[in-house]
Amino acid sequence: MPRAILSSSSATTVAQQLSDLLQCFPAAAIGGVQWKTLLQKYEERYSTRLDIFSLGHETPLAASTMLLFDVLRLVNSEDGDNPIVAVEDEVALVPKPGSASSWPSLYQVLCTVVRENGTVDEEGGQAILVSQLKPLLQRMWHNTFDEASFGYLTEEGSSVKMRKMKHLLQALLRWRSQRLEWNGRSCRAMDEALRQELELVPSKRHNDLLLRFVSKVDAPLCASEVCICPTVSTDDDAAEVSLEISSRASTMSSAVQEELAALRAENEKLRCRNNMLESTVSYQDNFITAQLPENLFDNPYEPPPQVWHSASASxxxxxxxxxxxSGSESGTPMGSGHxxxxxxxxxxxxxxxxxxxxxxxxxxxxxxxxxxxxxxxxxxxxxxxxxxxxxxxxxxxxxxxxxx
Structure with missing residues (x-):
């Protein structure tokens, strides 16, 4: 089928289509996507050849800058014919189900879900079953969330379709690691969203996976997490960052303290019940083993006291x-007979x-x-x-x- 050549009248439509297509790449929120890969996927999806000269742009760098102006984060512009483009961190932190580049916002909400709805696991950290995540994400991230409909494009342009929640979670953990390894510029909101590290581990009590924090929620930040924080240039900024970290640590530790308080109350209740049962058993044992005094009753063969008294008196x-x-002198015998x-x-x-x-x-x-x-x-x-x-x-x- 022949491909149509776009004119300048459709520049707005082309810009919107390119923006939506760029956000289908998870790499758009990491190290960016090459312009040639983006242009190739555009022509495959819309069956149209994009002619930047007909739109009034002399170079691919100028075309990408103008067409992706609303969402563009220019990662590398050394090669003017094939620049590396990405989306701004603020755009990636906005929940959007059809956009794979919004995975940082999904990861941030997952951390909140584990912190607020997770339980204390065997190692003292907070964790939640993977089967419980979908309704919580629909309520806290986006009401149309569905892991089965989540798809993305790789850096080479290959299409990948998600099938299960664990596949999506594994991809999120992989993208976070790639973002932390990338040495580009990051805003404070992005660093805060990716600060906590999550992991998938098998559950020891259920036939399911657990999503939990790698370290305890009230533990101090490790070196790898501190290095990705923004550089503090003034004392005021340092005080602000310190206050923010301390407030978040207190919020995360409050859930653990509440869980420990509930466990202590339950232990106290069980201890009182155990003491009551032990006292009851001890009382029953004493009652069973009690023996009557030896001289509690008189000898049945001994005359009653009044006989001795009457004999001594008369x-x-x-x-x-x-x-x-019984009865008269000639009555019926007391024994039964005929x-x-x-x-x-x-x-x-x-x-x-x-x-x-x-x-x-x-x-x-x-x-x-x-x-x-x-x-x-x-x-x-x-x-x-x-x-x-x-x-x-x-x-x-x-x-x-x-x-x-």
């Missing part, structure tokens, strides 16, 4: 009548012998009591059957007081 116990049946009970008649009331006579040295058994009881049972050669005999049996038990 040698003769009260006379009561006992029966093996045998018809036989009434039992007692000739004389049964006198209970005081228990004190048989205990200790308070008395002896009356004479003849055992012999009389034996004689009563010897009258019968067989033991009477109380449940089957129909004859009423009368048992006379002698009274101890009459024997005496």
């Amino acid at each position: 040698p003769t116990a009260s006379t009561v009548s006992h029966s093996g049946f 045998v018809t009970p036989v009434p039992l008649q007692v000739g004389h009331p049964i006198t209970l012998v005081p228990m004190g006579w048989f205990m200790g040295d308070r008395g002896i058994i009356p004479c003849g009591l055992v012999q009389q009881a034996r004689a009563v049972f010897e009258q019968h050669r067989a033991i009477p059957n109380w449940f089957c005999s129909q004859q009423q049996i009368t048992i006379n038990v002698p009274r101890p007081d009459l024997e005496q």
